[in-house]
Amino acid sequence: MSNTEINLKSLIGDNTREEFLTLLKSRTPFVSHGNSESLKGLTSLPFLNSVEDLADCWRDTVDVFNPEVADEISKASIPPEDALHEYQYGSCILFNDVNRITPEFDRWNQDIRREIGFSELTYVRNLVYATPAGKGNAPHFDQNFNFVIQLEGTKKWWLADNTTINNPMTRHVIGHPVDSELGSYTAKDFPESFPKDCTEYILEPGSILFVPRGVWHMTEAVTDAVSFNFTFTPPTWIDLATTALREKLSHSEKWRESAIFDDSGADNTEFNQLLNGLSADAKNWNAEDFLEVTENQEIQ
Numbered sequence: 001m002s003n004t005e006i007n008l009k010s011l012i013g014d015n016t017r018e019e020f021l022t023l024l025k026s027r028t029p030f031v032s033h034g035n036s037e038s039l040k041g042l043t044s045l046p047f048l049n050s051v052e053d054l055a056d057c058w059r060d061t062v063d064v065f066n067p068e069v070a071d072e073i074s075k076a077s078i079p080p081e082d083a084l085h086e087y088q089y090g091s092c093i094l095f096n097d098v099n100r101i102t103p104e105f106d107r108w109n110q111d112i113r114r115e116i117g118f119s120e121l122t123y124v125r126n127l128v129y130a131t132p133a134g135k136g137n138a139p140h141f142d143q144n145f146n147f148v149i150q151l152e153g154t155k156k157w158w159l160a161d162n163t164t165i166n167n168p169m170t171r172h173v174i175g176h177p178v179d180s181e182l183g184s185y186t187a188k189d190f191p192e193s194f195p196k197d198c199t200e201y202i203l204e205p206g207s208i209l210f211v212p213r214g215v216w217h218m219t220e221a222v223t224d225a226v227s228f229n230f231t232f233t234p235p236t237w238i239d240l241a242t243t244a245l246r247e248k249l250s251h252s253e254k255w256r257e258s259a260i261f262d263d264s265g266a267d268n269t270e271f272n273q274l275l276n277g278l279s280a281d282a283k284n285w286n287a288e289d290f291l292e293v294t295e296n297q298e299i300q
């Protein structure tokens with residue numbers, strides 16, 4: 001069994017872990033071809049043999065993208081046999097949270113998460129996209145990191161640097177309304193079309209593409225194409241700080257009080273006292289105090 005395990009090494013081609021982390025932190029994509037042997041543990045799973053085999057054992061709905069939008073923001077969730085029919089008639093379909101199929105996936109996901117150094121609060125999942133020839137995804141970026149494994153067929157990807165915003169906390173599709181929080185910390189306007197300065201990648205069975213968080217991408221299948229994603233959405237420092245702070249403050253009866261504004265309104269006396277106490281405490285905080293709340297594992 002050990003030679004068929006999927007781990008970080010299976011996903012990063014010729015890169016060492018350190019080289020991969022440098023790419024990840026600098027938001028640099030990479031592609032690696034000819035990994036069929038090292039991905040055998042994944043690709044030889046019977047239910048990943050074909051879209052039909054996956055649909056056969058799928059006990060949930062499947063997402064079908066609206067061809068006009070070509071993105072998950074406009075989709076219908078329908079039974080697998082209907083989704084297969086839609087796929088055969090030219091619609092992109094998505095099997096969400098494929099990790100529910102076998103515990104092996106969650107074990108691999110968590111091992112890879114730990115190897116990368118992502119927090120225990122990371123949302124990890126696997127997705128299978130089936131894209132008919134000539135179809136693909138509208139230009140967008142995601143807030144997560146993706147390893148795309150091509151299982152079947154040929155698919156073109158175009159990737160471009162995001163010069164509008166670094167470290168976005170939500171995804172954005174070109175030509176669609178901007179999420180209000182994303183808009184609030186993005187000073188520049190988002191482009192109205194895919195950046196011309198982009199790189200084309202052609203994925204074939206055994207290819208792996210690493211798509212870092214925030215990088216613009218769009219796709220088009222050359223032939224009918226099936227891909228398997230390892231998708232990691234790690235918490236930001238904001239998430240870790242606010243999660244741990246909430247846990248710490250919850251031990252205080254005063255902080256747990258229902259917020260009722262006194263006559264001084266925004267200059268609320270009681271809240272000011274709590275904040276003054278918090279800022280005095282904050283001087284003594286360090287990472288360990290916060291991470292002991294969010295991470296159960298031993299901090300190195």
Ligand SMILES: [Fe+2]
Nearest residue numbers: 140141142217
């Ligand atoms: Fe995406």
